[in-house]
Amino acid sequence: MITLHRARWLFDAPTLERLRYIEKGGIVIEKGRILGRGSFNELRRKFPKARTIDHGENSVITPGFVDCHIHAPQMEMMGAAGFSLLEWLENHTFPTEQKYVKAAYAKARWKEFCQNLLRCGTTYAAIYSTSHTKATDLLLEACREAGLRAHVGKALMDQNAPQALLQDADSALIELEELINKWADETKVRPSITVRFAPTSTPELLRGAGKLHEKYPDLIIQTHLGETTDEIAWVKELFPHSQNYATVYAENGLVNHRSLLAHCIYLNEEETRLLHDQRSHLIHCPSSNFFLGSGLFPYQKMRHAALSIAMGSDVGAGWDLSMQTTARCCYEAQALQKYFCKPAELLHLITRAGAVAMGGSRSLGLLEEGFKADFVVHDLSEREVVRLRAERSDSPEDLLSALLFLGGETTVVETHVDGRRCYKKNR
Ligand code: GUN
Ligand code: FE
Numbered sequence: 001m002i003t004l005h006r007a008r009w010l011f012d013a014p015t016l017e018r019l020r021y022i023e024k025g026g027i028v029i030e031k032g033r034i035l036g037r038g039s040f041n042e043l044r045r046k047f048p049k050a051r052t053i054d055h056g057e058n059s060v061i062t063p064g065f066v067d068c069h070i071h072a073p074q075m076e077m078m079g080a081a082g083f084s085l086l087e088w089l090e091n092h093t094f095p096t097e098q099k100y101v102k103a104a105y106a107k108a109r110w111k112e113f114c115q116n117l118l119r120c121g122t123t124y125a126a127i128y129s130t131s132h133t134k135a136t137d138l139l140l141e142a143c144r145e146a147g148l149r150a151h152v153g154k155a156l157m158d159q160n161a162p163q164a165l166l167q168d169a170d171s172a173l174i175e176l177e178e179l180i181n182k183w184a185d186e187t188k189v190r191p192s193i194t195v196r197f198a199p200t201s202t203p204e205l206l207r208g209a210g211k212l213h214e215k216y217p218d219l220i221i222q223t224h225l226g227e228t229t230d231e232i233a234w235v236k237e238l239f240p241h242s243q244n245y246a247t248v249y250a251e252n253g254l255v256n257h258r259s260l261l262a263h264c265i266y267l268n269e270e271e272t273r274l275l276h277d278q279r280s281h282l283i284h285c286p287s288s289n290f291f292l293g294s295g296l297f298p299y300q301k302m303r304h305a306a307l308s309i310a311m312g313s314d315v316g317a318g319w320d321l322s323m324q325t326t327a328r329c330c331y332e333a334q335a336l337q338k339y340f341c342k343p344a345e346l347l348h349l350i351t352r353a354g355a356v357a358m359g360g361s362r363s364l365g366l367l368e369e370g371f372k373a374d375f376v377v378h379d380l381s382e383r384e385v386v387r388l389r390a391e392r393s394d395s396p397e398d399l400l401s402a403l404l405f406l407g408g409e410t411t412v413v414e415t416h417v418d419g420r421r422c423y424k425k426n427r
Helices: 040-046 072-077 085-101 103-119 133-146 169-182 203-215 229-238 245-250 269-277 286-291 299-304 323-335 343-349 352-357 384-391 396-406
Strands: 002-012 020-030 033-039 051-054 059-063 065-071 122-128 149-156 189-195 221-225 259-263 281-284 308-311 375-379 412-417 420-424
Touching: 002 040, 002 375, 002 396, 020 040, 020 396, 033 040, 059 396, 065 072, 065 259, 065 281, 065 308, 065 323, 065 352, 072 085, 072 103, 072 122, 085 103, 085 229, 103 122, 103 133, 103 412, 103 420, 122 412, 133 149, 133 169, 133 189, 149 169, 169 189, 169 203, 189 203, 221 245, 229 245, 245 259, 245 269, 286 323, 299 308, 299 323, 308 323, 308 343, 308 352, 323 343, 323 396, 343 352, 343 396, 384 396
Parallel strands: 002 051, 002 059, 065 122, 122 149, 149 189, 189 221, 221 259, 259 281, 281 308
Antiparallel strands: 002 020, 020 033, 059 375, 375 412, 412 420
16 A cells, blocks of 8 residues: 655755755655655655545654664653762662563553653664563563564673672673574564673673674664763773773774764763774763763764764653754753754754664665655644744744754654554544
C-alpha cells in the first residue's frame, strides 16, 4: 500500500546550514520507506493510487527526533534536584537504578518510558539500561514492542557504586555477549557496549568491553567523558598512568567511529585531537549540563575542529525527554557563549546529526527519497501561543523556530517509525 501524507509545512535539515521546506507538501510512503517528497499536488498526480492522509492546515512534518544519550531507568527521577554529578549519582541515581533488579518492575517502567519517548517525537535513541541483564533484555523487548529504533546498553559497572549494581567484569561481559547473540537478527533494536563511565570500571572491565567491541565492531559504544571537573579529578586518581580521561577509554579500544561520548565539556587539545582522528561522536546534553551545573559545552570550538556532534537529553539529569527542549537548551548554552544557533542548525542536530552519529547516514534523519519513513507530525494549534506565533511568523524559518522553541510534547500529534504510526495523541 502506498500512503501520501499531506502537511501544511515540511521541514528537514540536511546540514547544519541548510534548511529545506515545502509549503503544502507531502511525503509518499511504501513499505516503510519514503518514495517521494514534494508539493502535495504534484505527488497526488504522480501517485494517483496513493491513500491520502491530510494532517490539516496547522500541520508540520519533520524527521523523527534522535536522542543519542538517555538513561531509561532515570525517567522516574527527572528533576530530582539538589546535587552536582557525583552526589546526584549517589543520592538519587544509584538508589533508583537498584529497583530494576525486579523484572516486573522494570517491564512496567520500560513500557512507560518507550511511550513517553514517542509522545515527544523521538524515533531513534541510544539508551542506557541499568546494569541488570534481565532488565536490559526487557528494555530491548519494550523498544521493539513500541516500534522504536534503539541501541540499548547494559550499564557495565564493577566498582565504586552500591554492591547491588555491581557485577564482576567476567560475568557481566559473558551476559552481555549472550544478549548480543540473542538479539543478533534484529536490526532496529540492538544491544550496545556501554561502560557507564571510567570511575565505575576496573581496568579489566574496560579491557573486556574493548575486546567485545573488536568481536562485534558494528555495535555502538556508549559512555560518559569529561562531564565535570570533580569527575575528571577522580579519574586522574583512579587511573594515574593514563595520560588523560579519553585515553583511559582509548587504551582499551573504546574510542572509535562507533563511540558516542556524552558531554565532552572539558577536553584538552590531545583529547580533542584523539576524538577527531578516531571519528568519535561528541554527544552534547545541555539540559543535563544546566541541571547538574556541569558547565558549558564548547560547541563552536568543537565544530571548528571538525568533530562530529549530536545531541542527547541525558534524562534523568536532563529534565525533559523532548529533543525540542534539548535543542532549546543547546541554543541557550551557546547564546551564553555569544554564539547564536540558527533554526536549521538546531533541527539538524536533533535529527540528521544523531542519525549519522549512530551510523544510519545512508537512510535516516531526513525526509528524503529512499530514506526510512521516521517522521513526526506536529500540530501548531495544539498550543494557542504556538498557533498565534506561527500565524504571525514572517518566514518559514521563523515558523520552524517558533515550533522548536514553543512547541514540544504538546504539539507532537503523531510519531511514525518505519512508516508505522507508533503514537497518536488523544485529541
Ligand atoms: N556519569 C556516570 N553516570 C551518569 C549518569 O547516569 N548521568 C550523567 N549525567 N552522568 C553520568
Ligand atoms: Fe548520562
